[in-house]
Structure formats: structure tokens, C-alpha cells
Amino acid sequence: MTIDSSRHPEKVLAYSYTDPLFESVPDPAVWGRTVDRIYQDMGDTKPLRSDRGNHRPQLQQLMHDCQSAAVACVLVRRLAELGDSVVEVGDRLREFEQLGIPLIAVAEPIPTSGEPLQIDSEIRSDDIGAENPPLRRSDLLYLLQTVHQSHVSRKLKRGHAQNRIKTLPPPGKAPYGYRRGKDRYTIDRSTAPVVKDFFEHFLLYGSLRSSVRYLQKKYGKKISASTAKRWLTSPVYRGDLRYQNGEVVQDTHAPILSRDEAAQVDRLLRRNRRMPARSASAPRSLSGLVTCANCGSAMKISRVKAARSHQEYLYLRPVSCEHQPKCRAIPYSEVLQGTIDRVCQDLPQAVNAASLPDTDGIQQGISGQINAKQAILEQLPSLIEQGILDSETAALRAYKLRNELATLQAQLAQLPPVNLKAIAQVVSISQFWLDLSEAERRFYFREFIREIQIVREEQDWQIKLVFIF
Numbered sequence: 001m002t003i004d005s006s007r008h009p010e011k012v013l014a015y016s017y018t019d020p021l022f023e024s025v026p027d028p029a030v031w032g033r034t035v036d037r038i039y040q041d042m043g044d045t046k047p048l049r050s051d052r053g054n055h056r057p058q059l060q061q062l063m064h065d066c067q068s069a070a071v072a073c074v075l076v077r078r079l080a081e082l083g084d085s086v087v088e089v090g091d092r093l094r095e096f097e098q099l100g101i102p103l104i105a106v107a108e109p110i111p112t113s114g115e116p117l118q119i120d121s122e123i124r125s126d127d128i129g130a131e132n133p134p135l136r137r138s139d140l141l142y143l144l145q146t147v148h149q150s151h152v153s154r155k156l157k158r159g160h161a162q163n164r165i166k167t168l169p170p171p172g173k174a175p176y177g178y179r180r181g182k183d184r185y186t187i188d189r190s191t192a193p194v195v196k197d198f199f200e201h202f203l204l205y206g207s208l209r210s211s212v213r214y215l216q217k218k219y220g221k222k223i224s225a226s227t228a229k230r231w232l233t234s235p236v237y238r239g240d241l242r243y244q245n246g247e248v249v250q251d252t253h254a255p256i257l258s259r260d261e262a263a264q265v266d267r268l269l270r271r272n273r274r275m276p277a278r279s280a281s282a283p284r285s286l287s288g289l290v291t292c293a294n295c296g297s298a299m300k301i302s303r304v305k306a307a308r309s310h311q312e313y314l315y316l317r318p319v320s321c322e323h324q325p326k327c328r329a330i331p332y333s334e335v336l337q338g339t340i341d342r343v344c345q346d347l348p349q350a351v352n353a354a355s356l357p358d359t360d361g362i363q364q365g366i367s368g369q370i371n372a373k374q375a376i377l378e379q380l381p382s383l384i385e386q387g388i389l390d391s392e393t394a395a396l397r398a399y400k401l402r403n404e405l406a407t408l409q410a411q412l413a414q415l416p417p418v419n420l421k422a423i424a425q426v427v428s429i430s431q432f433w434l435d436l437s438e439a440e441r442r443f444y445f446r447e448f449i450r451e452i453q454i455v456r457e458e459q460d461w462q463i464k465l466v467f468i469f
Contacts, residue, residue, distance in 0.1 A: 010072035011036040015062050017081040019043035019154065021161035021396070022245070031075050032106055037065075056083075059092070066099050073102040079143065080150035089147050108146065164243050165399045167252045175236045177256055185236065185253040192256055194219050195237060199257050199265065202232065205439050206268045206446075207280065232269060238262045240406060248406040249399065263413035271446050285441035286316070286336060286452065293453040293464065295321040301332060316454075327456060338463045339445070339452055340433045346465055347448060351424040354469045359415055366412045370405060377401050420469070 014035045016026050020042055028038065039058040059082070066074070074096065076082065082092040096103045163170075169185055177195035178185040194215065202211040212228050215221045223231075235242045239255030242248045257265070272280035279288025282301070290299040297318035304313045314332035321327045380398055383389045389397070426432060427444060436444070451466040 010070040012072050012075065013037050013039065013062060013065070014075040015039040015041075015059060015081070016077055017041045017043065017056065017059075019158060019161075021165070022157045026077065030077065030106065033075075035075065063092075063095060066096070066101055071099075071101050073104055075104050075106055077105065077107045078147075078150055079105050079108060080147045080154070085151065086144065086147055108143075160244075164245075164247070164249070165395045167241060167249050167399070167402075169241060169252075170243055175234065176231075177237065178253070187254050187256065194221055195231065195256050198228070198231065199237070199261065202268070203261060203264055205283075206272065206443060207283075208232070208272070210283075229269075232265050235406075247403045248410075249402045250406045250409065251402075259409075259413070266413055274450070283438060283442075284314075284332070285438050285445050286332070286339065287442070289445060289449055290316055290335065290452045290454060292318050292321065292327050293455045295323050295327050297321050297327070299454065302329065330454065330461065335452070335454070335463070336441075339449075339465070340430060342463050342465050343433070343445075343448070344428045344430055347424050347467070348428050350467050350469070351421050354467075359420070363412065363415055366408055366415075370408050370412070373401050373405050373408070377405075 012033065012035050014031050014037070016038070018025050018040065025040060025042075028035065031038075039062040041056045041058045044055060062074070065071075079089055079093070083089040093103065160170075166183070168183055169180060174180040174185055174188075177188055177192045179188045180186075197218070198211055198215055201214045202208065205211070208228050209225055212223060212225060215223060231237065235248050236253075237256045238259070239253055240248050240250045241252045275288035282288065284301050287301060288298075291297065292299055295318055297320050299316040300319050302315045302317050304315060305311065306313075315329040316332055316335055317329040318327050377398060380389065380394045384391055384394050427448075433441060433444075448467055448469075449465055450468045453464040453466065455462045455464050
């Protein structure tokens with residue numbers, strides 16, 4: 001059958017195959033040109049079976065349209081999307097060759113030229129661009145191997161995706177504190193207390209390196225600071241699983257760290273990122289917060305002992321003062337008391353003047369979304385019983401819902417746990433600060449204060465607070 005191209009302009013068609021278990025439908029921009037029609041097949045959530053019949057109806061429709069319409073070329077991302085095996089891909093290539101229609105794989109370059117792959121028995125340069133030289137045998141063998149490897153890779157990704165939907169642990173050794181069970185992690189009673197004690201120490205003192213030293217001293221467990229940080233941020237210890245694609249599924253196994261404790265850990269980590277590592281782990285409450293407003297230098301804490309005396313004195317000195325004479329040191333206790341006085345006087349006023357977000361409203365909004373998704377999740381078993389959903393589709397839907405719930409829970413955990421105006425009234429009482437330890441003062445100072453500036457006068461100095469909000 002001959003088609004008059006002058007009466008029927010030739011079209012550019014595109015075809016893609018997407019497995020919904022681990023892929024999303026490609027963006028139209030991936031084709032790199034204007035496409036008249038895109039044929040899109042979606043894979044099945046069930047295991048592939050050879051006796052299932054035709055599962056690529058859009059591909060069959062494409063082949064039918066190519067026989068009855070004027071087609072300039074057909075675009076695919078990769079040749080492997082034309083079938084589930086090398087034989088099926090070869091059959092499709094043979095059909096396109098018999099029709100005389102160029103086939104271009106936009107994401108599969110030819111090894112020698114680096115250009116998109118073009119397969120055509122008679123490529124016309126006026127239709128699809130500059131003419132490419134014919135493929136060599138070595139290139140054909142390379143493409144054959146590429147198609148085979150692509151199919152193997154897709155089968156592996158599909159298998160991993162099915163395991164994710166079943167919320168099975170990822171392959172590999174179980175994290176410290178857990179054992180690998182039949183279908184989930186189980187708590188290792190011999191090592192889980194070590195991890196729990198590590199978290200409790202960090203929550204109490206807010207110091208990562210101090211918690212590392214504590215583990216080594218008490219249990220003889222040596223871990224690096226990077227490993228400790230992975231423990232603090234790992235979803236596994238919170239009862240969740242994070243897979244290689246970055247998705248998190250909640251409540252897959254027993255947690256070592258509660259949700260409230262995990263939210264507090266995240267807040268401490270975010271707060272510590274604002275200051276140097278040594279200051280973040282220092283025991284003194286003013287460490288990393290005090291600067292000299294006159295010379296602009298940060299101020300460090302120095303310890304001084306008198307000769308033949310066990311009495312220790314603490315001073316705050318500029319780290320790098322360029323003035324001559326240099327800005328003098330100030331007793332630590334005086335700065336601490338001055339800071340407490342300024343907090344009690346300035347914090348309530350600063351909170352009332354600040355345009356703070358409606359935390360309660362935001363929490364209610366996110367909680368409403370969580371409740372709505374939880375309700376949908378609870379309806380899935382009844383939908384399976386009614387025959388509205390099959391078990392595979394329901395499992396995929398449940399996996400996506402639990403992933404969305406994990407995202408919403410993470411947003412909720414980032415919000416302040418209490419109303420800032422309410423807590424400002426409590427911490428503006430001087431006795432509140434005097435009853436706290438240095439570690440507890442450090443926690444509250446860093447919760448509200450970004451910087452403590454020492455403003456020097458001729459014979460005296462004043463404290464100016466810069467709050468986080």
C-alpha cells in the first residue's frame with residue numbers, strides 16, 4: 001500500500017513502556033522534538049507470565065497505525081521497551097524495517113558516534129536529520145548486549161520494587177541493634193540497649209562526639225562520628241524502612257527510638273548545624289553563641305587556675321581580635337548571668353513582636369491529611385473483599401499511601417512541639433534558669449538564641465541578643 005505523503009503529511013510518533021512499580025510516565029520533553037502522538041503502555045503490578053496474552057495494546061495500535069498512515073519516524077527511549085525479551089525486540093525491529101519506517105532510540109546512543117540510535121533500511125535525511133553511516137557488526141553486537149542487560153536490570157528493579165511493596169527489608173546485613181527475621185527486622189536484645197543508651201545520651205547532652213565517647217567508655221563500642229550521625233538520622237531505628245530510591249515506609253518493624261524522641265533528635269541536629277562542630281559538642285551553655293560586637297570575633301571559653309590552687313576561673317576571650325590593645329576577656333559567670341537577665345527581659349517582647357506562623361493551624365492541617373490517608377489505608381482490605389481491587393493493586397496503593405504518610409509525619413516532626421508564646425512566658429522567669437544544669441541551659445539557649453553580642457563601652461560592656469526568629 002502506497003501513501004501519498006503530499007496529501008498526508010508524515011507524522012512523528014513516539015512509544016514508551018512504563019512499569020508502575022518503579023517508574024513514572026516520561027515527560028514529553030524527553031523526546032527532544034515535537035511529537036504528533038505518544039503511545040504509552042503501562043506494565044502490570046502482577047508477576048509477568050507468558051500465558052497472559054497481549055499486555056502492550058498501545059504497541060499493537062502503533063504498529064497498526066504505521067501501516068495505514070504516513071510516518072516520518074518512530075521514537076522510543078530504549079530498544080528494550082519494545083518487548084520483554086531480545087526475541088520480541090527483534091520481531092518489532094523486523095516489522096519496522098519491513099514498513100520502511102525509521103526507529104530512533106533517543107536515550108541509547110550509537111557507541112561510535114554518540115548520537116541517538118537510528119535504525120532504518122533507508123534513512124532519509126530530509127525527514128529525520130543528517131544521515132548516519134550504517135551500523136557495523138560490532139555496534140550491532142553492542143546493541144544486542146545492551147538490550148539484554150536492560151531486560152535483566154528491569155527484572156531486578158521489578159523484584160526489588162515488589163519487595164518494597166511487601167515492606168520487606170532491603171538486602172544486606174541488618175543494622176546494629178537488629179536481627180534479620182523472616183520478613184522484617186527484629187530487635188537484637190544484646191545490642192539494642194547500646195543503641196538506646198546512645199540516643200538517650202544524645203538527647204540529654206545534645207553532643208554527638210560526647211555520645212560516641214560515652215559508648216566507647218561504657219560498652220567498649222567504637223563507632224566513628226559519621227556512623228553516629230547515620231544512627232541519629234536512620235529511619236530504621238524509628239521503626240521505618242528507607243529504600244535505595246529514597247522512599248520511606250513507616251511502621252515496618254519495632255522501633256528503638258520513639259516518634260517524640262526522633263523529632264527531638266532532628267531538632268537538635270538542625271540546631272547544631274548552625275555552629276562549628278567543636279562548639280556544638282562543648283559542655284558549656286554559652287559555647288558557640290558569644291561574639292564581640294566591636295571586633296566581630298567569636299569568643300572562646302578559657303580556663304584559668306591560680307598557682308597552688310584548685311580553684312578554676314572561666315573567661316570569654318576573642319578568638320581573633322585585630323584591635324590594639326586587644327578586646328579584654330570577660331568573666332564567664334558575668335556573661336552567663338547577663339544573658340539570663342536579657343532573656344527574661346527581651347524574649348517575651350521579641351516573641352510578641354515576631355510574625356510567627358500559626359503552628360497549631362499547620363499541625364491541624366497536616367494531622368487532617370494524615371487521618372484522611374489513614375482512613376483510605378484502612379479501607380483497602382474491604383475493597384479487596386468486595387472485588388473492587390485485586391491484592392496486587394491494593395498492595396501498591398498501600399505502599400504509596402504509607403510513603404505519603406512518612407512524608408507528612410516528617411513535616412509534622414519539623415514543627416515546634418509547643419506554642420512559642422507559651423514557653424516564652426515560662427523561660428522569662430529567672431529562677432527557671434538557675435535551677436537548670438549547664439547542659440539544660442545549653443539546650444534552651446540554642447533553642448531561642450542565634451547570637452549573643454558583647455557590646456563594649458569605655459569601662460563597661462552590654463549584652464545584645466539576636467534571637468532565631
